[in-house]
Structures are given as C-alpha cells and as structure tokens.
Amino acid sequence: MLAEAKAFKIPHYPSRKIASYQTLRRRFLRTRDFYDHPSSVEWDAILYRDAHEPERLVFYKRDARLVIYPSDLVAIYGKSARTARRYLQYIREEIGLPKGAPVTIKDFCAQSHLDYETIHTFIMES
Structure with missing residues (x-):
C-alpha cells in the first residue's frame, strides 16, 4: 500500500x-x-x-519619473533648498505654468541647457 x-x-x-x-x-x-x-x-x-x-x-533604485523636485536641484547644483524652489518657480514663469505646477525633467533641461540623459540618470541613481 x-x-x-x-x-x-x-x-x-x-x-x-x-x-x-x-x-x-x-x-x-x-x-x-x-x-x-x-x-x-x-x-x-x-x-x-x-x-x-x-x-x-543598470538597476535603478526607484521607478522612472518625469518631474524634477527641488531636492534634485539641491543635489545637482549644491545650492540651498530655497534657491532650488526659486529656480523652479523661475522655470514655471518662463514656460507659462501656474504656480505649484510640476516641472518636467525635459522642461528643466531645455531651460538650463543641460543634457537630458545625464540629468535623468543622475536623478534615478541618487
């Protein structure tokens, strides 16, 4: 059995x-x-x-994103958080976005004349 x-x-x-x-x-x-x-x-x-x-x-620590934040600008430029917020507001005014609207990485790269691939890779790895 x-x-x-x-x-x-x-x-x-x-x-x-x-x-x-x-x-x-x-x-x-x-x-x-x-x-x-x-x-x-x-x-x-x-x-x-x-x-x-x-x-x-390449393995990123987080999901891909389209928006850039002031903390990213702090890491890129080494400036204060207040300066980063002011710079994002300046970009919003140049593009014609309302106050508090998200700024995309492409818009940021177009205004700052930086390479999109470099910035995107830096943001995703940091």
Whole structure:
C-alpha cells in the first residue's frame, strides 16, 4: 500500500567559468567597481547573473519619473533648498505654468541647457 520513497539526491549545479586573476585584477583597477574585485567575483558568481559581464546591467533604485523636485536641484547644483524652489518657480514663469505646477525633467533641461540623459540618470541613481 505505501509507495517506496526515493532517496533524496543533492542536485549538482555546474559552476561558472571564472576569468584569470590577472584579468579580474585589470578589470577592477580600470573600473574600481567592487563587483570586479578578484576575491569577490568568485563569491558573487552565484548571486549575480552579470558578475562576469564586462558591461553592467543598470538597476535603478526607484521607478522612472518625469518631474524634477527641488531636492534634485539641491543635489545637482549644491545650492540651498530655497534657491532650488526659486529656480523652479523661475522655470514655471518662463514656460507659462501656474504656480505649484510640476516641472518636467525635459522642461528643466531645455531651460538650463543641460543634457537630458545625464540629468535623468543622475536623478534615478541618487
């Protein structure tokens, strides 16, 4: 009546190929990325899919957004929060938006003559 139980067998997972120590060392000295440190690559190979890839995948900490806030301007320019709010109000007046309306990143970049990709990447990573 009782079925015979099979013995549990531990699965075998093949290990990833790891580049030579010198290659890993050169990559670490070029990028200074802690993922590329030779001693951590072996440990990270199981946890991170892109541990041995020369180009990293980009993972943002939060969802993409379209609006720029005064706290972003504080981080970009290093000015006070009051100055950042005043600058956003100046941009609103130039564009013709009502007081308190959100300013998009594209509008900000058009007014400040900064590169959109650089600003967007900076905002998403900070």
